[in-house]
Amino acid sequence: MAAGVAAWLPFARAAAIGWMPVANCPMPVAPRDHGKRQDELIILNVSGRRFQTWRTTLDRYPDTLLGSSEKEFFYNEETKEYFFDRDPDAFRSILNFYRTGKLHYPRHECISAYDEELAFFGIIPEIIGDCCYEEYKDRKRENAERLMDDQEENKDNKLPNMNFRETMWRAFENPHTSTMALVFYYVTGFFIAISVITNVVETVPCGSTPNQKDVPCGERYTVAFFCMDTACVMIFTVEYLMRLFAAPSRYRFMRSVMSIIDVVAILPYYIGLVMTNNEDVSGAFVTLRVFRVFRIFKFSRHSQGLRILGYTLKSCASELGFLLFSLTMAIIIFATVMFYAEKGSSSSKFTSIPASFWYTIVTMTTLGYGDMVPKTIAGKIFGSICSLSGVLVIALPVPVIVSNFSRIYHQNQRADKRRAQKKARLARIRVVKTGMSSAFLHNKRNGLFNELLELPCSEEVEQHLSKTASLLESQHHHLLHCLEKTTAHEFVDEQLYEQNCREGAVQSYPSCSPSLSSQEGPTGTCCTHQARKNPLPDASVPPTCQGALQELSAVHIQCSDQPALSTSRSSLNMKLDDTSRLNCKSGLITTAIISIPTPPAVSPEGDSQPLTSPSMQTIASSNAVKVSTL
Amino acid sequence: MSVCRKRCRRQLTKVGRYFYRLLTGTLAEDSIEDDFELSTVCYRPEGLEKLLEQTKFTKKELQILYRGFKNECPSGVVNEETFKLIYSQFFPQGDSSTYAHFLFDAFDTQKNGSVSFEDFVAGLSIILRGSINDRLNWAFNLYDLNKDGCITKEEMTDIMKSIYDMMGKCTYPSMKETAPSEHVENFFQKMDRNKDGVVTIDEFIESCQKDENIMQSMQLFDNVI
Numbered sequence: 001m002a003a004g005v006a007a008w009l010p011f012a013r014a015a016a017i018g019w020m021p022v023a024n025c026p027m028p029v030a031p032r033d034h035g036k037r038q039d040e041l042i043i044l045n046v047s048g049r050r051f052q053t054w055r056t057t058l059d060r061y062p063d064t065l066l067g068s069s070e071k072e073f074f075y076n077e078e079t080k081e082y083f084f085d086r087d088p089d090a091f092r093s094i095l096n097f098y099r100t101g102k103l104h105y106p107r108h109e110c111i112s113a114y115d116e117e118l119a120f121f122g123i124i125p126e127i128i129g130d131c132c133y134e135e136y137k138d139r140k141r142e143n144a145e146r147l148m149d150d151q152e153e154n155k156d157n158k159l160p161n162m163n164f165r166e167t168m169w170r171a172f173e174n175p176h177t178s179t180m181a182l183v184f185y186y187v188t189g190f191f192i193a194i195s196v197i198t199n200v201v202e203t204v205p206c207g208s209t210p211n212q213k214d215v216p217c218g219e220r221y222t223v224a225f226f227c228m229d230t231a232c233v234m235i236f237t238v239e240y241l242m243r244l245f246a247a248p249s250r251y252r253f254m255r256s257v258m259s260i261i262d263v264v265a266i267l268p269y270y271i272g273l274v275m276t277n278n279e280d281v282s283g284a285f286v287t288l289r290v291f292r293v294f295r296i297f298k299f300s301r302h303s304q305g306l307r308i309l310g311y312t313l314k315s316c317a318s319e320l321g322f323l324l325f326s327l328t329m330a331i332i333i334f335a336t337v338m339f340y341a342e343k344g345s346s347s348s349k350f351t352s353i354p355a356s357f358w359y360t361i362v363t364m365t366t367l368g369y370g371d372m373v374p375k376t377i378a379g380k381i382f383g384s385i386c387s388l389s390g391v392l393v394i395a396l397p398v399p400v401i402v403s404n405f406s407r408i409y410h411q412n413q414r415a416d417k418r419r420a421q422k423k424a425r426l427a428r429i430r431v432v433k434t435g436m437s438s439a440f441l442h443n444k445r446n447g448l449f450n451e452l453l454e455l456p457c458s459e460e461v462e463q464h465l466s467k468t469a470s471l472l473e474s475q476h477h478h479l480l481h482c483l484e485k486t487t488a489h490e491f492v493d494e495q496l497y498e499q500n501c502r503e504g505a506v507q508s509y510p511s512c513s514p515s516l517s518s519q520e521g522p523t524g525t526c527c528t529h530q531a532r533k534n535p536l537p538d539a540s541v542p543p544t545c546q547g548a549l550q551e552l553s554a555v556h557i558q559c560s561d562q563p564a565l566s567t568s569r570s571s572l573n574m575k576l577d578d579t580s581r582l583n584c585k586s587g588l589i590t591t592a593i594i595s596i597p598t599p600p601a602v603s604p605e606g607d608s609q610p611l612t613s614p615s616m617q618t619i620a621s622s623n624a625v626k627v628s629t630l
Numbered sequence: 631m632s633v634c635r636k637r638c639r640r641q642l643t644k645v646g647r648y649f650y651r652l653l654t655g656t657l658a659e660d661s662i663e664d665d666f667e668l669s670t671v672c673y674r675p676e677g678l679e680k681l682l683e684q685t686k687f688t689k690k691e692l693q694i695l696y697r698g699f700k701n702e703c704p705s706g707v708v709n710e711e712t713f714k715l716i717y718s719q720f721f722p723q724g725d726s727s728t729y730a731h732f733l734f735d736a737f738d739t740q741k742n743g744s745v746s747f748e749d750f751v752a753g754l755s756i757i758l759r760g761s762i763n764d765r766l767n768w769a770f771n772l773y774d775l776n777k778d779g780c781i782t783k784e785e786m787t788d789i790m791k792s793i794y795d796m797m798g799k800c801t802y803p804s805m806k807e808t809a810p811s812e813h814v815e816n817f818f819q820k821m822d823r824n825k826d827g828v829v830t831i832d833e834f835i836e837s838c839q840k841d842e843n844i845m846q847s848m849q850l851f852d853n854v855i
Contacts, residue, residue, distance in 0.1 A: 008698070008702065008716050008717075008719075008720075009720070010698075010854045010855050011750075011754065012717060012720045013851050013854045014754055014757045014758055014851050014854050014855075015717075015733050015757070016851065017757050017765060017768070017769060017848065017851060018729075018732075018733065018736075018769055018772045018773075019793060020769065020844055020847040020848050020850075021766070021769050021773075021834070021838055021844055022789070022790065022793070022813065022817055023843070023844070023847065024813075024816065024843075025843065026843045026846065026847065027843075027846070027847040027850055030850050030851065030853070032853075039690075039694055054697075056694075099701075100701075
């Protein structure tokens with residue numbers, strides 16, 4: 001029931017008193033209005049802007065958020081108002097809907113933002129009033145087209161486990177995906193061009209022999225042209241068969257326009273082969289050659305502009321139909337008039353009405369060949385009216401077609417531009433994301449470093465820590481930490497992971513974890529065969545990747561604190577020895593841990609240092625870079 | 631005669647203006663001046679105090695009533711079409727236009743084709759806050775279509791038909807053609823004391839007061855507002 005009418009319900013119920021005297025049986029009991037409250041003002045605080053309305057206004061639509069008890073979730077006891085953390089501008093039109101019963105779409109609002117607001121408040125967009133509904137639908141369609149374009153590009157990404165047929169189809173549809181496809185694309189394009197040129201040149205007269213008049217080249221060099229034609233048709237046939245094989249739905253492919261063009265392009269050749277020198281059908285055979293010109297339409301696979309043109313013509317079919325119809329009407333009218341006007345004059349070319357059609361068409365399209373001209377005065381008058389009206393009739397539907405073409409063309413251009421920008425956008429987003437993950441690693445190192453050394457942190461380090469670690473960040477890091485503990489693996493950054501892989505191969509240095517530096521799915525580790533599952537003892541410091549981490553921490557020390565380098569490192573190393581010894585004593589160590597060689601930094605400092613220092617240096621530099629980006 | 635001549639002159643000027651515009655090529659502008667002839671009807675009710683005196687509603691109730699009324703009819707009056715439209719929203723299965731027409735006549739006490747807020751509130755005051763006799767009077771007024779003080783069989787049949795029309799086609803048991811007239815017969819048997827074929831106001835009130843069901847149902851909608 002429309003809500004505006006809800007206000008009239010009391011009146012309708014009161015008017016029911018008119019039925020009472022005529023009723024023969026007792027009436028049902030009326031529903032009680034429990035806790036009948038006086039109509040009160042409700043305050044709705046939307047992001048600071050206060051709206052006030054009567055409670056009954058909101059109660060008009062009980063299946064929305066504001067009209068149901070759902071709004072009690074947003075009730076603020078202290079301020080006695082309902083607080084919504086939403087856009088106050090969009091809320092205006094939503095509240096107006098309750099007041100007036102009509103939902104309007106504000107034109108300056110983004111369509112998806114508005115949709116979200118409507119979804120939040122439980123209002124279906126179909127009830128947008130007629131005044132705004134068209135605009136809303138148009139904007140929504142535009143937005144959907146845009147998003148659809150983006151999604152289509154995502155399909156370009158190579159899916160794993162595509163069989164040969166699917167790969168081939170993808171290669172055909174998107175030539176830029178692989179070099180093979182590109183080569184194929186250009187080769188077919190070349191052969192189409194060759195075929196078309198051959199067709200054209202075939203008819204050019206080239207050189208006359210003394211006894212004969214000019215013969216077209218086709219008849220002079222029959223064999224050559226036949227060979228060329230055969231080659232082209234071979235290529236086209238192979239291409240068509242390959243496409244047919246690769247198509248996901250062969251039936252649909254065979255019905256598509258492009259495949260029909262392909263078939264029409266190659267069929268005349270085969271028909272010609274079959275029908276040999278049969279005189280009766282040779283005429284038909286000649287006609288069939290005309291269809292070879294359809295090969296030029298195969299270029300539309302290669303040219304986007306051609307496809308757009310075709311699509312435009314298809315979408316403007318009704319306008320074109322109207323144009324044709326109105327032209328036909330006008331032609332018939334004027335041809336009749338001209339015929340009867342010119343009937344009187346002698347030696348008139350206007351012998352019949354169909355004969356006058358030619359004159360009318362030529363005049364209306366302002367061609368004016370001049371092979372038929374009216375001679376009588378009446379004929380001339382009507383002829384001039386004819387040409388004037390021709391201009392009008394043709395000029396009217398053309399702008400519609402033009403605007404359609406322009407819209408589709410610009411849409412395509414925008415799609416191309418977006419596709420080009422997408423890569424850059426994604427790259428930038430990826431940089432930010434890696435920044436986030438490296439923040440976690442950075443914080444972990446800091447935390448470990450502090451825990452390990454239990455050194456009195458210098459003031460700036462502490463402040464630095466407190467500055468960088470907001471509550472949200474620390475909670476996120478805690479979450480990642482929990483995950484690490486759960487899976488008994490740790491996050492490391494990409495470079496270190498590769499480092500470990502390489503070093504693992506060299507030093508039998510078990511790299512600890514499959515690192516998840518980028519957010520794309522877990523990549524297989526190259527060192528899985530060396531990694532052992534290390535159950536974590538209850539030390540707060542995970543000992544599994546101690547080596548690597550120590551390395552990092554050591555390097556970190558190297559970066560930040562210059563003084564007392566060796567001492568700190570040695571103390572760190574000693575600490576490490578202690579902890580590792582401690583671990584040994586705790587008895588929770590598995591063989592794996594024992595087999596961890598002490599990190600090169602720890603054991604013979606002198607000789608291992610140069611070994612690892614270049615790697616550390618690189619890590620240092622990378623870490624330095626990372627620090628700065630953080 | 632002068633009216634005729636004035637009209638003739640107006641038509642001639644219109645034709646002349648039309649041809650002038652045709653030759654000079656200006657687009658039609660006369661539609662704007664036509665618009666000025668329409669005046670927006672805006673009706674404002676008497677003050678709140680006056681309405682308080684006239685009706686039995688409290689101030690708050692009047693406020694609520696007026697807000698609802700004004701929201702739906704910003705111009706301040708309801709005409710019959712709007713009335714019918716609103717009423718039909720409540721009875722989607724059947725055709726409530728006839729009964730709405732009768733209701734409209736009952737509310738439109740001043741017979742000027744539109745129901746203002748005062749008429750509206752006056753009617754509601756009787757129905758919801760009036761005594762039983764007042765209500766019965768109001769109901770009688772509703773049934774008495776030509777307001778001549780007695781209900782004939784034809785009037786009653788019209789009313790009954792309009793009520794049954796509101797039910798629509800899909801009823802259980804299915805609606806018979808004779809249902810309204812049977813009901814009318816029933817009604818007249820009950821109400822018409824002296825069997826003269828019409829029901830006067832006294833007969834009506836007397837019969838109704840004797841019927842317990844009717845007495846009870848008259849008070850059913852007291853709490854509507």
